[in-house]
Amino acid sequence: MPSLRESPAGQSAAAALFAVPWCCAVPAALSIASLAGAAAARLWLARVVWLLLPLSAALLARAFWLLYVRGHDAPWARRVTWASAAIAIALWTPRLASLL
DSSP, X not given: OOOTTTSHHHHHHHHHHHHHIIIIIHHHXXXXXXXXXXXXXXXXXXXXXXXXXXXXXXXXXXXXXXXIIXXXXXXXXXXXXXXXXXXXXXXXXXXHHTTO
């Protein structure tokens, strides 16, 4: 007579015991950890947000300088630079408008 471990029912039970933490508990734990990390990052970014505006403006200025003054023109460089500038303006405009 085969043992429970060697029978199909025993293998199914062992597989179920192995699968339950991976399908339920691990994703739940990871989602809680990611929410906590996002909250911590938001608290930290709220303190340094005014450092990020000049930094983004300086990096965009350098990108435009390299593109138009130095002539480092790659096929998609102009499109990516202008798209980045548009995204930065769209993201910073509401924050700056709230100060007025």
